[in-house]
Amino acid sequence: MSTKDIQEMRQAHEVLAEFDYELGEVEKGYTNRTLYVNLSDNTIASKPVTQQMKDIFTGGKGFGLWLLWNGVTGDTKWNDPENEIVISSGPIGGTTQYPGSGKSLVVSLSPTTHSVIDSNVGGHFGPLLKFAGWDALEIQGKAERDVIVFIDGNAGKVTIEEAPEEAVDTHLIGEQMMEMFAKTDREKRDISTVSAGSGADHTLIGCLNFSWYDVRRKSVRFKQAGRGGIGTVLRDKKIKALVVKYSGRKGVANNPADRKRISKVGSKINKEIRDYDAVQNRMRNVGTPYLVSIMNDYDLLPVYNFRFGSHPEAEKIAGDVWEKRFTQDLPDGCWLGCTMSCSHAVDGYELRTGPYRGQVVIVDGPEYETTAGCGSNCGIFDPDALLEINFYCDTYGIDTISFGTLTAFVMECYEAGILNEEITGGLELSFGNAVAAIELLHQMGRGEGFGLIAGQGIRRVTQIFAQEYGGDPQFMHDIGMEAKGLEYSEYVTKESLAQQGGYGLASKGPQHDEAWLIFMDMVNNQLPTFEDKAEALHYFPMWRTWFGLCGLCKLPWNDIVPPDNAETDEPPKIPEHVQNYVELFSGVTGREVTKEDLITMSETVYNFQRVFNLKMGFGTREHDAIPYRSMGPVTVQEYESRAERYDKQLKELVRDDAEGKTTEEKMAALRAYREEQYEKLIDAVYKRRGWTPNGIPTPETLKRLHIDFPDMVELVRRHIE
Amino acid sequence: MIRVNDKFDVEWQEGMTVNSLLTILKFTFPMIIVSVNGRVVPKSEYGPTRVEDNDEVKVIHLIAGG
Numbered sequence: 001m002s003t004k005d006i007q008e009m010r011q012a013h014e015v016l017a018e019f020d021y022e023l024g025e026v027e028k029g030y031t032n033r034t035l036y037v038n039l040s041d042n043t044i045a046s047k048p049v050t051q052q053m054k055d056i057f058t059g060g061k062g063f064g065l066w067l068l069w070n071g072v073t074g075d076t077k078w079n080d081p082e083n084e085i086v087i088s089s090g091p092i093g094g095t096t097q098y099p100g101s102g103k104s105l106v107v108s109l110s111p112t113t114h115s116v117i118d119s120n121v122g123g124h125f126g127p128l129l130k131f132a133g134w135d136a137l138e139i140q141g142k143a144e145r146d147v148i149v150f151i152d153g154n155a156g157k158v159t160i161e162e163a164p165e166e167a168v169d170t171h172l173i174g175e176q177m178m179e180m181f182a183k184t185d186r187e188k189r190d191i192s193t194v195s196a197g198s199g200a201d202h203t204l205i206g207c208l209n210f211s212w213y214d215v216r217r218k219s220v221r222f223k224q225a226g227r228g229g230i231g232t233v234l235r236d237k238k239i240k241a242l243v244v245k246y247s248g249r250k251g252v253a254n255n256p257a258d259r260k261r262i263s264k265v266g267s268k269i270n271k272e273i274r275d276y277d278a279v280q281n282r283m284r285n286v287g288t289p290y291l292v293s294i295m296n297d298y299d300l301l302p303v304y305n306f307r308f309g310s311h312p313e314a315e316k317i318a319g320d321v322w323e324k325r326f327t328q329d330l331p332d333g334c335w336l337g338c339t340m341s342c343s344h345a346v347d348g349y350e351l352r353t354g355p356y357r358g359q360v361v362i363v364d365g366p367e368y369e370t371t372a373g374c375g376s377n378c379g380i381f382d383p384d385a386l387l388e389i390n391f392y393c394d395t396y397g398i399d400t401i402s403f404g405t406l407t408a409f410v411m412e413c414y415e416a417g418i419l420n421e422e423i424t425g426g427l428e429l430s431f432g433n434a435v436a437a438i439e440l441l442h443q444m445g446r447g448e449g450f451g452l453i454a455g456q457g458i459r460r461v462t463q464i465f466a467q468e469y470g471g472d473p474q475f476m477h478d479i480g481m482e483a484k485g486l487e488y489s490e491y492v493t494k495e496s497l498a499q500q501g502g503y504g505l506a507s508k509g510p511q512h513d514e515a516w517l518i519f520m521d522m523v524n525n526q527l528p529t530f531e532d533k534a535e536a537l538h539y540f541p542m543w544r545t546w547f548g549l550c551g552l553c554k555l556p557w558n559d560i561v562p563p564d565n566a567e568t569d570e571p572p573k574i575p576e577h578v579q580n581y582v583e584l585f586s587g588v589t590g591r592e593v594t595k596e597d598l599i600t601m602s603e604t605v606y607n608f609q610r611v612f613n614l615k616m617g618f619g620t621r622e623h624d625a626i627p628y629r630s631m632g633p634v635t636v637q638e639y640e641s642r643a644e645r646y647d648k649q650l651k652e653l654v655r656d657d658a659e660g661k662t663t664e665e666k667m668a669a670l671r672a673y674r675e676e677q678y679e680k681l682i683d684a685v686y687k688r689r690g691w692t693p694n695g696i697p698t699p700e701t702l703k704r705l706h707i708d709f710p711d712m713v714e715l716v717r718r719h720i721e
Numbered sequence: 722m723i724r725v726n727d728k729f730d731v732e733w734q735e736g737m738t739v740n741s742l743l744t745i746l747k748f749t750f751p752m753i754i755v756s757v758n759g760r761v762v763p764k765s766e767y768g769p770t771r772v773e774d775n776d777e778v779k780v781i782h783l784i785a786g787g
């Protein structure tokens with residue numbers, strides 16, 4: 001792209017609003033104010049962060065939820081101007097002494113769940129936003145024409161600018177913004193953008209791409225806030241990009257209360273990663289795709305729309321394959337100082353299809369979720385096809401997880417005869433057809449054909465398939481891997497009741513970032529009773545929520561462990577790392593905390609989010625229901641593929657001798673048992689969390705957590721009485 | 722018969738070791754803790770450590786996930 005092109009693009013901008021602000025220092029992890037931008041009336045304002053806000057909501061997702069709660073009513077729809085996108089890092093975000101300390105948390109009302117959604121993401125936006133002077137960016141309203149919002153953290157200026165000439169697709173606009181706002185090559189490191197893409201214009205499963213400049217590759221890289229369609233909200237607001245620039249960052253830019261204290265724990269974990277990653281999860285060489293072969297071995301890798309948990313061809317898309325494709329020997333972290341460096345990219349990939357065919361690009365990833373969701377789950381075991389899908393999903397601003405799970409569902413509907421080529425406009429969407437899957441993705445990018453229908457997400461397409469094509473609603477409900485309107489992430493849960501709850505009870509929908517209990521439950525047998533499972537479904541979601549309040553990545557918590565972890569009281573919690581986080585939080589904020597305090601911080605925000613769901617018309621027991629495919633075999637073929645296992649369970653658990661019964665009869669008996677188990681699990685978890693049997697936090701729970709605000713208590717009481 | 726984690730039954734075989742037991746179970750996750758009759762077996766000893774019939778074996782996987 002020539003300098004002239006960029007200049008012409010810039011000249012075409014019309015500045016709609018300008019806001020000058022005083023530059024400020026970060027104090028102990030906070031800037032103590034948030035930036036509000038309204039695209040309908042072009043107002044830009046600073047809002048104070050009160051001590052109460054910090055005490056109750058901590059930061060990150062907590063701040064996002066609080067700002068959004070105040071910005072919307074129970075009647076607000078995702079595409080109303082009142083809906084917001086809030087981006088916030090959190091008090092630890094921007095630290096470089098401890099790995100994984102640069103995440104951003106994004107909160108909005110979701111186009112697919114219609115309730116509150118949150119998504120966490122790497123890249124430099126959140127930390128740079130903070131150094132530019134803001135704990136959070138809150139965007140409300142809708143622009144009339146395409147705009148960018150530019151935050152200049154050195155000049156102390158925020159502008160809303162009409163941007164008619166820039167591209168929409170991320171790999172282009174990311175670079176355009178970098179070229180436009182960096183005066184020198186060196187300044188490129190000081191810029192980060194948030195963008196979506198043309199697929200987010202035409203589907204409800206749009207994702208956000210957060211950028212950073214990769215100094216070694218001399219290129220822009222991206223991480224995705226994928227879940228729940230926030231990219232669709234961004235484009236609905238007619239935002240092409242949010243841009244932040246801040247030059248002059250230092251190692252202490254987060255201005256911690258006690259630098260030595262955080263450096264001490266930082267050095268310890270960095271040494272641990274250097275010494276043991278190579279013999280543990282090899283995150284530095286392979287990253288999350290190391291999980292593919294492991295999940296396959298444990299019958300947990302989704303295959304053919306979660307029907308099965310393994311496939312003989314899985315090795316074709318497993319970690320070893322990616323290790324060879326990824327460019328090695330480049331420390332590859334999505335934030336500075338992350339020694340775990342699990343970001344990986346395939347350099348020099350020549351695109352084979354679509355509008356950018358023939359271009360040589362960097363493909364970020366693929367991560368495990370993309371490989372499993374768009375690969376094995378769709379019966380696609382071709383690495384090049386996965387790179388193609390990965391690249392286009394990112395640049396079109398489409399969530400790879402929703403795309404994978406959705407495409408697998410569509411493929412099963414196709415093979416079951418609910419869909420045919422006439423309906424799909426000639427796409428033969430059977431399992432394994434990578435060409436058709438890629439074309440479906442391009443249709444989403446172009447906004448045409450069957451891609452427009454499929455891009456609505458599983459919950460909506462199920463209705464369309466039932467109403468217009470006569471699909472059996474019950475069958476589609478059983479095999480449609482979504483809950484609360486969000487597509488499942490990529491683990492088979494049939495043999496882990498605890499993880500069925502981990503997905504079904506997750507506030508935003510079935511994403512594994514709240515709890516991943518499959519090994520503890522299914523393999524280790526450490527959670528034999530409902531109470532054990534409920535305790536795990538209390539502790540782990542609370543613990544993992546905490547990362548999102550602080551701007552942290554959870555991978556350095558449990559994808560590396562100290563060598564003596566096995567001898568501790570509670571190895572699954574990684575006690576030494578929990579203590580690191582106690583030190584880190586206290587060291588940054590100056591607020592002395594215990595490990596129990598960390599859980600209480602999360603419990604507060606977690607319950608707040610549950611009540612927020614209630615405010616939006618959800619948040620009760622019926623909304624924690626899950627599809628039967630995630631509990632057990634829906635089809636005869638599925639049952640018979642693991643007949644020995646299921647027959648044994650019928651005999652031992654259901655006390656029902658499978659002898660002489662048809663497969664259908666055995667399936668019905670197993671289903672009745674498993675569905676009953678799930679209900680009992682929900683009862684136990686609600687009780688442990690201090691919720692009513694209908695899943696509503698009691699007024700006493702709200703009081704204990706100091707979130708008994710009058711409107712919340714009133715809302716809760718209304719639903720309880 | 723060997724019962725692993727009080728859940729999985731594996732037919733005992735002559736000469737069985739921790740390594741061969743893990744192979745039969747397809748327990749390939751790298752972050753595990755193995756104990757035989759209550760004694761933790763270090764990874765370096767999976768090969769030589771014998772598993773006798775009716776031994777109580779635990780293979781605890783540390784949680785991970787994407």
Ligand code: SF4
Nearest residue numbers: 100333334338342553
């Ligand atoms: S562990 Fe990986 S995802 Fe997490 S911050 Fe580091 S590089 Fe980013």
